[in-house]
Amino acid sequence: MGGIKRAVLFAHLPDLEPPHHLGSPISSVVALTRESLVIVFLSHLFRLPQTADSCSDTSQGQQQQLSLNRVHQWDDVQRLLTYVYVKATKAAQDLGKVLLDISIVLKDVSEDFSTDFGNGMDMCFRIHGDPPILHLPESIEALPTVFIIPDRITEARQQRSVPVTASCDASPSSYPVVALGGTFDHLHAGHKILLCMAAWIASSKVIVGVTDDDLLKNKSNKHVLESMTVRMERTRSFLQLFRPDLEYEIVPLRDVCGPTGWDPNIQALVVSMETLPGAAAIDKKRAAESLPPLRTFVIDVISSESEKLDHEDMEMLKQTKLSSTFIREWIVKNQTNTV
Structure with missing residues (x-):
């Protein structure tokens, strides 16, 4: 080739x-x-x-x-x-x-x-x-x-x-510890935007919760879903490429909150529009633990309803599949075609 x-x-x-x-x-x-x-x-x-x-x-x-x-x-x-x-x-x-x-x-x-x-x-x-x-x-x-x-x-x-x-104003320019979570199967552009933005606003450490295999039993085409070990390794490799100066803690995620529910050192949380409801659950859990709320940042540009892209860029986004489900379907289809 x-x-x-x-x-x-x-x-x-x-x-x-x-x-x-x-x-x-x-x-x-x-x-x-x-x-x-x-x-x-x-x-x-x-x-x-x-x-x-x-x-x-x-x-x-x-x-x-x-x-x-x-x-x-x-x-x-x-x-x-x-x-x-x-x-x-x-x-x-x-x-x-x-x-x-x-x-x-x-x-x-x-x-x-x-x-x-x-x-x-x-x-x-x-x-x-x-x-x-x-x-x-x-x-x-x-x-x-x-x-x-x-x-x-x-x-x-x-x-x-x-x-x-x-800028020289008094508001935070970045946050020492930023957290986010996701499945991160077949790491694609949507995942990478999420990870990049968490690293963009962090000054010391990024904590990433990667969904445990046991929580993914109902995923479509599960037989081509990457193992948690592979997903964690690929996530770390990408983050170290993007910002090698930061510390990265990649942990298994076995519930909605993960470390954000108990770690007092986390100050900010990055979510997508799809996972935004989880931020409310995290705030509720932290309040029950007498922990301060997290500053929540939302990745909303990759939403098909985003108002932050011009018309031409939005049309291009609508024609692009940023989805692990699509990638797994493509892999299965191509495996079938080569048999």
């Missing part, structure tokens, strides 16, 4: 707007890649959370070095991730590459890459006209590199975007 087995695409972003000008390059790289694609977005807007004693006396130049308020950028970042994940996933599904593993990494332009980043990759793609990338590991520097031309018409149209500025 031809094509590139594992590839990485690097692109610089000037702001947090969905990068429509990169739609064609993303689709092109997806078409060329067989197994795994990592898309790395570079921007000063992705500076890791920092602690600043005071912002009142900093100069304009110094303020640019401060971290942005990640909580304030919640909607912008989930909209950006959703556009790219849906664009790449739809391109893959249209080509029958349902199992293509697509991951997005948000990196500060001055942040170092881990020394093993890029190990096992076969090709590097860059965007023509982008500035040089600092601190690339040797494993990436040694790869064959192809430069792709972005959609300049769409890029020019995006110049109306308003730049994001650093």
Whole structure:
């Protein structure tokens, strides 16, 4: 079989707007890649959370070095991730590459890459006209590199975007410990948006509850559902790729609450629209244990009823299947066809 087995695409972003000008390059790289694609977005807007004693006396130049308020950028970042994940996933599904593993990494332009980043990759793609990338590991520097031309018409149209500025208000910019839960079977774009956003607002640790096998006995096509061990390992691997600076605690989830029902160190909870009712149960449990309520963040962009995407992006979302059920059905159908 031809094509590139594992590839990485690097692109610089000037702001947090969905990068429509990169739609064609993303689709092109997806078409060329067989197994795994990592898309790395570079921007000063992705500076890791920092602690600043005071912002009142900093100069304009110094303020640019401060971290942005990640909580304030919640909607912008989930909209950006959703556009790219849906664009790449739809391109893959249209080509029958349902199992293509697509991951997005948000990196500060001055942040170092881990020394093993890029190990096992076969090709590097860059965007023509982008500035040089600092601190690339040797494993990436040694790869064959192809430069792709972005959609300049769409890029020019995006110049109306308003730049994001650093925030110095007193509200939390991030939370030390953030929790979330899910099945995470055949880890797909919907899961990854959820995991990314939990890591986006965390400054120290992310706790992930992964549904225990015993609770999944009624799932459709259960015989191709990944074991809890595999689901936990894949979840950890993805999070460590996305933000290697954080601590990750991946635990079995045997009830609705998991650690959120008793752990006093958790401050924030990330849920999807489908799991939002569980947040109320968690608050009730914590209140019974005399624990403070959690700040709840909802991933609502990937909902078909979302009002945060423009019409064209919403139509693309509606045509894209972000579902473990769909993936299991596809696997079973293709196993049947090959017998």
